Amino acid sequence: MNLPSHGANPSHLYNASGIARPDHVLDFSVNTNPLGPPEWLKEQWGRYLHTIEEYPDPTGYKAVMSIADKFDVAYDQVLLGNGAAEIIHFIARYTAGQHAVICTPAFSEYEDACQAYGCPIEYVPVPISSWQLPIDELVEQSKKAGVIFLCTPNNPTGQSFNEKDIVSLLDQTRHSNALIVIDEAFYDFFGDESLVKYIAAYPHLAVMHSMTKMYSIAGLRIGYVISSSPIISKLKQYRPHWNVNAIALQVAEEIARDHAHAMKTREMIKGERERMKDLLEKLGFLVLPSAVNFYLLKDPQLDNQKPILHFLLERGIVLRHTENFKGLDGKWLRSAVKREKENNRLIEALKEWRNKC
Ligand SMILES: Cc1ncc(COP(=O)(O)O)c(C=O)c1O
Incomplete structure (x- = not known):
């Protein structure tokens, strides 16, 4: 086996x-939070249950607004997923058939999703000893790629890329066809700062977050991606109706306000x-x-x-x-x-x- x-x-x-x-x-x-879900969530759990008899809001409006407020972006720049894993599949579907570049080592779901949508994959290795972003190689790859996946802080290494290097990559790829996807599923274990702040300057940047790690709600499934509104509206086409359940929507709304x-x-x-x-x-x-x-x-x-x-x-x-x-x-x-x-x-x-x- x-x-x-x-x-x-x-x-x-x-x-x-x-x-x-x-x-x-x-x-x-x-790799979820060893402290478990927040106390307020454990105490309020029962309050959410009445919603399971109805279909959830397919737009997830309240949760989206809560996340948009947190990062100071617009409603149409946020898309919710049934975990960040679902977002990865929306992105792979969006770039179906185009070359996908994955900085390795990396979370295996990028590869699985890209393969499912027929994207030929180029792997760009990052030396784990220096953990330096191979900018020149990524810029070269961006000329034929539809998407580049980076994970920072990285799963599995736990290391973060230098922010200046990421900005340099964004600068040098801004006229390419490639969507730069930065998976920040673990960013909040490091601090409050997110690369979402660069989205206004770089419309080809998409930043993914997961709520399942820090809030220890892996079974509930909730994640999101923030990007420019044209990218979000394209990704939305692939979202199944009611993709996020009613309890997850309420919890996400509260979590976005948690510090x-x-x-x-x-x-x-x-x-x-x-x-x-x-x-x-x-x-x-x-x-x-x-x-x-x-x-x-x-x-x-x-x-x-x-x-x-x-x-x-x-x-x-x-x-x-x-x-x-x-x-x-x-x-x-x-x-x-x-x-x-x-x-x-x-x-x-x-x-x-x-x-x-
Ligand atoms: C780097 C990374 N991105 C995304 C995910 C998916 O997270 P979610 O539970 O929100 O689907 C994981 C889960 O392990 C992960 O490690």
Whole structure:
């Protein structure tokens, strides 16, 4: 059985690895907020339920306006999706049959969506050690591309591209046919600043956000894209009627006004991420710098990290393999930053690994 192509699927990973799943599993392959949804959401949950008897507003007007206000853009510059994953599929459909460029390593859904819509794919590798945007190559590729996908902060590396480099890319591609798609699904684990501020200057820029990560509502599904109004109106053609459910619409409207949960989360994540990096490095692991709620690590004594993945699976700890991330190819593992107690369990298991070696 093939390894799962996404994290957050422990049973599939246990089956694929041929390891019996222990009763208690700690899943570090999922990269949603370890604090869970905000308290106000858990308390108000019941208030939203009455809406399930009716069809939701197909335009999602209130949620769209709440997001538009947050980023100071117009109503017709925002499109909601059933998670950011649906937005990726709208974009691939919009550029169907044209060349798609993907900066790698990257979230696998860009590739899957582009393949589904017959886009020949060019992969532009980013060296994980310097994490510098390969601007010249991307500009060259933009001459024949319909779309370029960048993810910043990046999943799976956790690193962010230099903002000046992104602006330089936007400048140099402004007369090309390529839509520059920047996936900021994890931007709010880093801060409030978003590249949405460049949309007025660069109509060929589209910025995607997900609400499922920071607000830990992966099962509810809500994400959006902000771009110039002509691009949004083209993407809207592909939106199925009622694509976002009534509860998600109400929650999205409130989330766009939230600051407290994101701030509290960022503070906690930063502290735990730095503590973990320090402890892991003391144990002899290599840890890449990260701006968000996950990071890449590896035991430098191993080329492929599968032995550690399996060692941890046997102890009920699930990390994210990187076999299907181009450029990583199993040579790293991705771990979420969780709460202190859970992170300590990972450290204890890795100490055991070290003692065994
Ligand atoms: C980089 C990136 N973009 C988009 C998504 C999709 O997010 P959503 O849950 O909003 O569909 C994910 C989910 O893992 C992701 O990692």
